[in-house]
Amino acid sequence: MRVSLKDVAAHAGVSIKTVSNVVNNFQHVTPAMRERVQRSIDELGYRPNLTARHLRAGRTGIIALALPELGNPYFAELAAAVIDTAAEHDYTVLLDHTGGRREQELLVSQGFRARVIDGLILSPIELETEDLRDRAENVPLVLLGERDYDLPYDHIAIDNVAAARAAVAHLVGLGRREVAFIGARRGRNEPAQLRVRGWREELTAAGLPVDEGLVAATDGWGHADGAAAMTRILDAGRRPDAVFAYNDPMAIGAMRVLHARGLRVPEDIAVVGFDDVVEGRFGAVTLTSVSPDKGAIGRLAVESVLARLGGAAPEARRVWAEYRLVERESTLGRSGASEGTNG
C-alpha cells in the first residue's frame, strides 16, 4: 500500500500539518520534531503524491513537446535544449512524437494525447491554420518549425526564406547554374514552401532560370526519400550541378545515390543540406548545411510557454532564431573547411 501523510502523522503521533511542514522544509519546526517526523517518514518509506499536489496547486509542472520524429537528430537536439531549459525552471517535459501525421498532430493540439500538461510546444507538419483555429484546449500553445500560420500563437523559427537564399547564394557563388531542390511537396502551405521560395527568389536574383522541373517532391523526409528523389532526377535525364535538400538526411541520401552512380561531390554536383546534424560532419564527404540555432529555439520555446502560464497573455509574436551556413566538403571540396557565418 501507498503511504500517505496521514499514515506518517499517525505513526509519529503528530498532526498532518506537522508532517507536511517537515516534508516541505517549512521554517518553524523544532529540530527535535523534525527528526522525529523524519524517522517515521524513513521508516514507512513515505513519498509525496505528486498528483495530489498538482490537483491542489492547479498545475502539474509538465509541458509537452510534440515533434514529428525523434529519429531525426535535429529534433533530438532540439528536444535536449527544451528539456534542459525546462529543467532550469523546474519543469518536466513530456515528449511526444506525431510522426508528422495529421491525425496525431490534431490529437496533440486538442489535448487528447497528454492532458496532464500546463503547456504545449508543437512542431506541426501537416496541420493547417484552420485545424488550429478552433482549438478547444486551454493550455498555452507555442508553435515551432517552418510552416507559416496566421494564428494567435507564438511561433519560434528561423527565417527560412532567408536561410534558403543564403544556401542557394553560396552555390551560385561557386559558379553553379542548375540547382535542384529536393523535398518539396505539392500544395500551397507545405513544410518546404518557404525554402522553395528562397530557392526561387535567389535564383531569380542571380539572373538564373527557375526550372520547376528541378524541384523533386517526396513522401517523407528521411534518407530514403532523398535517395529516391535524387534517383528520379537523374533517371529523368537531368544533370544539375548542385542540389539543395530540405534537410540533412535527405541530402545524405542523395549523396549516396550520386556516389553509387560515380558522380563526384562536389566536383560534378555540389550538395547543401539543412539542419546541420552531427551525421553530416562524418560522411566520406562532409556536408555543407544551414545550421539553425537549436539551443536558442528550444530555449525561446520554453520561455514562451512559461510566460503564458502565469495567466499573462502577451500578444502572440513571431520569434526569429539565428542560423548560420556551415560550409564543408560537399560544396568546397577536400581543401576548404571554413565555417562561414550568416544570419
Next chain:
Amino acid sequence: MRVSLKDVAAHAGVSIKTVSNVVNNFQHVTPAMRERVQRSIDELGYRPNLTARHLRAGRTGIIALALPELGNPYFAELAAAVIDTAAEHDYTVLLDHTGGRREQELLVSQGFRARVIDGLILSPIELETEDLRDRAENVPLVLLGERDYDLPYDHIAIDNVAAARAAVAHLVGLGRREVAFIGARRGRNEPAQLRVRGWREELTAAGLPVDEGLVAATDGWGHADGAAAMTRILDAGRRPDAVFAYNDPMAIGAMRVLHARGLRVPEDIAVVGFDDVVEGRFGAVTLTSVSPDKGAIGRLAVESVLARLGGAAPEARRVWAEYRLVERESTLGRSGASEGTNG
C-alpha cells in the same frame, strides 16, 4: 477560469453525477438529458481535469522512459516502439534523457525527475548495482541495455556476448586476423564489457591472439569519439585489418578517419558497427552492423512494466530479444549486399 463539473452541473441544472455520467458515456442516461448536459458542456467549454481523475484513480496512465541520449537514432527508434506499445494500452510515455550521466540516472531511478508516473523504463550507462539496490521508489522499474545487473528487476536486452561474437566471427570468416575494438571503457562493469567479452571469446575460439592493445577506450559514444579512437590506433602505428565498434555512430566516425587517411573500407580495413541505425545504410560505404530487434525490446519493456502495475509481482526475469547481423559494404565491399541472419 477553468470550468469544472460543478460549473456544468449548475449551468445545466442537474447534479454533478449526471454530468459525470455524460462525460464518461455511462449507460443509463436518457437521450434528452444527455443532450441537455452536452449542450452545457460545449457552451462552457468544459474539459475534464486529468489530475483530479488521476488522484481519484490512484494512477496516472503515464510511464517514463529514461534514455541516455535522444540523438542516437537507436534510442529514437526504441522510444518510438515504446510510445506505440504504450499507446495501445492507453498509456502515455514521458520521455527523459539522462545524458548517460550518473547524477541524472540516479535522480531518475529515485523518482526525482518525474514523479507523476506509474512505472519506469530505464536504460542506464553509469549506474552500478548498488545504486539501484536501495531504491526507495515504489513504482515498478524495468531495465534496458547492455549492462549486467544482479537485481530484482526485469531486464530486457539482446545477448550482447553472442551478438559480439557473431560480428567478430563474420570478420574472421572473411579472413581478418587483427580486429580492433573501439568504445570500451576501463572498469569492470561498463557498457561495452559484454561486447568486449564476445570479441575476446570469439578471437580465442578462432585461435587468434587477443591483443588488448587493439581495444580503444573512449569518453563518449558518438561519431567524434569513434573518430578519435580510430585516430589514436593509427597514430600508435597499429594497422588492424578490421574494426568492431561499440555502436554505429562510432563506426561511422572511424570510417571517416580511414577515408581521410586514404585507407579503403573494406579492402584495407573492414568495419562492423552495432545497432543498425538508418544512417549506416546511406554512407558512401554502407555499414555492416548488429541489428537488435528494437521493436521487440520496446514492446517487451512496456509489457513488462504494465504487468507489474496491477500490484502483481512476477519474479524478476531477464528477457532476451532477437538480433541479426546485417552484412553490408563495410565488410563485403561493393559487390555483396546480402542481409544474412543470425540469432
Next chain:
DNA sequence: TTGAAAGCGCTAACAT
C-alpha cells in the same frame, strides 16, 4: 435514472 456525499492526498488559511 438521477442526486447527495464521501474521499483520493495534499496545501494553506485559520485557530490554538
Next chain:
DNA sequence: ATGTTAGCGCTTTCAA
C-alpha cells in the same frame, strides 16, 4: 510551534 479543517475536481458507493 503545532493542530484543524476546507477544498482542489473527480468518481463512486448508496439512497431516492
